[in-house]
Amino acid sequence: TNCIDFNIVTALALDDASIADGELRLKSMSYKAVIVPPMDIISLSALKVLKCFADNGGRIIISGRRPHMMFGKESAEVRAISDKADNSAEMDYPTFEAIAAKRSTELTIQMVRSMK
Numbered sequence: 001t002n003c004i005d006f007n008i009v010t011a012l013a014l015d016d017a018s019i020a021d022g023e024l025r026l027k028s029m030s031y032k033a034v035i036v037p038p039m040d041i042i043s044l045s046a047l048k049v050l051k052c053f054a055d056n057g058g059r060i061i062i063s064g065r066r067p068h069m070m071f072g073k074e075s076a077e078v079r080a081i082s083d084k085a086d087n088s089a090e091m092d093y094p095t096f097e098a099i100a101a102k103r104s105t106e107l108t109i110q111m112v113r114s115m116k
Contacts, residue, residue, distance in 0.1 A: 004115050007031075011046035019049070022057030031058075035108065038064025038101075061111070062104045 013026060023030040034050065047067070054060050 004112065009034075011043050014046045014049040017049050017053075019052050019056050019058070024049070024053045024058055033059040033061060033111075035061045035063055036067075039067050040065060041069045042067035061108050062100065063108055064101050064104065066100060 007029065009026065014024075016026060018025045023032055024034060025031075034053065036050070050060055
């Protein structure tokens with residue numbers, strides 16, 4: 001049997017994370033990839049950790065809906081980090097979200113298959 005080890009990490013736990021050498025480090029564990037489940041709401045602190053992780057070579061896979069709100073309200077800061085903030089995007093957000101969800105799912109499936 002082929003098994004892939006994984007951990008479920010809460011957004012709150014990301015507050016204690018450090019980023020080094022393209023890895024997200026939590027206590028004695030280190031991760032080169034993070035799969036973000038479908039969600040609408042994310043905390044700003046979790047979003048900033050994930051952005052720092054990506055900026056330093058970490059892989060982030062968004063499976064489904066991208067977060068676009070903080071505390072239940074639309075957030076320009078969340079959108080600015082997850083979208084282009086200068087309105088130069090080639091499509092509107094709902095169209096982008098649908099395409100991103102499809103591509104993220106395909107990428108996740110390919111990544112899991114390649115680990116077998």
